Each structure stands twice: as C-alpha cells, then as structure tokens.
Amino acid sequence: MAANTDITAPVRVHIPRRRMLPTRRISLTVGILYVLTFVSIPTLALYAPIKNNVGAFILGAGSTSALQWGALSEVIVGLAGISTAIVLYPLTKRINQTAALGLVAARLLETCLIFVSVVSLLTIMTLRNDLAGTAGTNPAALATMGHSLLASYNWTFLLSGSLMPVACDVLLGYMLYRSALVPRIFPIVAFIGAPLLLASDIAVFFGAYSNVSPIAVLAALPVAVFELSLGIWLIVKGFKPTPLTADYNETSQSTAA
Template identity: 30%
Template structure:
C-alpha cells in the first residue's frame, strides 16, 4: 500500500473511531441510570445502536495499527510492534462496553412463552456493567495512552508529520491518563465535566492528526530511530 493511501485510510479510521465513540457515549450513557428491566426495554433501539457504535469503534481501533505498522517499523520496529499490541489490547478492553448493554437488553426484553423477567439477574448484570464503567474504561485508557506515547514518539522523531502535532499529543497524554486513573479510584465519573476537560486536548489532537493525514499525508522521514 502506498504511503499516501495509508495516510488516508488511517486518517479515515481515526475519524470513524472517534465519531463512533462519541455516538456510543451519547446513546448508551453511564449504566447507573438503569433502574428496571421494563424501563430499559423502552430504549431498545437506542441501546442496540449504541452497542453497534462501540463495535464499530473497536473495529476501527484494531485496524489502525496493522495499516500503520509498515510505515512505523522503518523507524523502530520494536516500538511499532508495541503500538500494534497496545492498541489491540485497548480494542479488546473496549468490547465489554457493548456486551454489557446487549446482555441487559436481552434480559429486559419480553421472555418466550410469557416468562417473567428476573429483576435479580438484571440487577446483577447491571452491577457488572457499572463495574466496567469504572475499571474497564480506565484499563482501556491506560493502553490507549501507551499507544499514543509509542506512536507519537515515532512521529516526533521521524518528522513524518509536523512536530507540533506529535508534541501536542505527547503533552496531552498525562491529563488524559490522570482522568482515567481518577475514574478508576472513584474520584471522577466518566461523564463528569472535569474528566471531559482532561481528555479533550488529546481527543482534539487525534482529530487534527486525522485531518493532516487525510489532507497532507505522511512526509518522507528525516530521522531514523
């Protein structure tokens, strides 16, 4: 695959992953708002669409590293492989965000032959979904931040994109990671304004990188690392 095509595909995947992630949050929201099976069943289509967006996001995340790998390995093969692994783990950790709501949806839907829903089982699965909101999200943040560090270190040293973009990403990792850890320890929620402010710089940076790749592509490297 030519470098120009690689840049466009990767830029598109970054946009898809971000858009799908934002839509999934808007459609699903935190699981603590769910109070009963019959209420959850009323938003069947919204939950199904939200879970689909999570799967789209996970697929886009998983596709980016293999496409970028041939470019990155020219600068440091070990770090390029580390990027592939980190994003792969992140994609796996994102999947429960779709599985939990789909399980709840299945349990909240009318049962065959008129069998009643089981509120106790529903509550148990809901608690698991709420646990993911805290631990699963934070774990995925850790591997996402690791992948950002690996990718943008290579981009910064090789200058295949402007150093302003890659340097911005490196500087934005600490607040993003801090937000994930604060959520893990119960000091913030994923939907809090503070957490949004912490993740915003890196989220915007990723879109800037995506647009650069779509418009300008990848420049020939000036430094090998």
C-alpha cells in the same frame, strides 16, 4: 494509389495514469480510520437511559434501539483502532520495530476491552428481552444483575477508552516525533495529553470523580484533539516527504514491479 487519410480524425494519445504513492495510500487510510474512531461520541447520549436507571430499563422502560446503535458504533471504533496500527506497521517498523509492535499490541488490547464492554451492554438487552416480565422472574434480581453489568461496562470503558489511548498515543507520538512524518506539533500534543489523561484515569480509579465528569472530559480533550487533527491532516496532507517515505516508496514500487 495511396489510401485517403482523414486528417480531421481525433488522435488518441495514451496518458499513463498516475498511481498513488504507497505512503500516500497509508496516510489516507490511516486518516480515515482515525476519523472513524470518533463515531462512538453519540454513545454518551445513547446510553443515558441505561446509565440513569438501568433497573427501569432492564424491566422494560424505553427502547433498545439506542443501545444497539451505540454498541455497533463501539464495535466500529474497536475495528478502526486496531486497523490504524496494522496499516501503519509497514512504515512504523522502519522507525522503531519495538514501538511499532507495541502500538499494534496496545491497539489490539484496546479493541478486545471495547468488545468486552459491548458484551456487557448487550447482555443487559438480552436479560430485558428474554427474562423481564416472564413468570417467576424476580424484578429485583434482574435490576441487580443490570447494575452489575453496567458496572462492568464502566470499568472496562475506563481501561479501553481512556487508559489504553495513553499507551497508544505515547508510542505513536514517539515514532512521529522521531521520523518527522508530520509537523512536530502533533506528537507534542500527544506528549502533553497522554500524561494528563493518565493522571485523570488514576483519579477516576480511586473515586475522585466519575469518568464522565467535566474534569475527566477536559483531561481527555488533548488526546482527542491529537487523534482527530492527525486523522484530518493525514487525509488532507499525508506524510511529509522524508528519506523514510522516499525509501519506502522506492522499495514498495520496485517490489510491485
């Protein structure tokens, strides 16, 4: 006799899970990393006590917590910056390998300079913690050392946070414009912002104004808009479908299989 079958029992149907396309993983990761590079914006306020009177700070005035949080945020920015170029490289090398390698090199140099600038600030904190107030320490000499380290930070910041983005954005803008991976407005903004920022950097270098003056901030705005809006676009929309993305997805998926 045939076994009884419960026709009311639910039938389990296996639905294959849709995998994220390789280019979508790249765009999402790069977008998050670009947004992450803006975490250091609060350092303008966090470093204010040091920049306003580094001598008083190094001799014990105020807390070191703001400096430590600011330094940590800059380390994050440096790591996120080089990561954008590395994550993009498998795709950008198909557009122009020279430009792709140039972007990685420029981002690496930018990160190294950021780390050097952070070391200058952390050295100020070490001098304050280990030497300020100890017997035989010359307060005037400590203040002089603090001013020297702060000057080192300011000049290194000009190279890392202001000059290197010019090279990075020109290279990236060129590859984005050539490949049409994103709307053309993004690389156009990069092409406008990079020369403007370079001109401002030259003016700062020759002492026309400081790198935190309103003119310098306005000159850096188009580059900031380009990088932030690109990051948000890549998170939300990703790359536009092109023969490049189709070929990359097909090659990556066949290799994985």
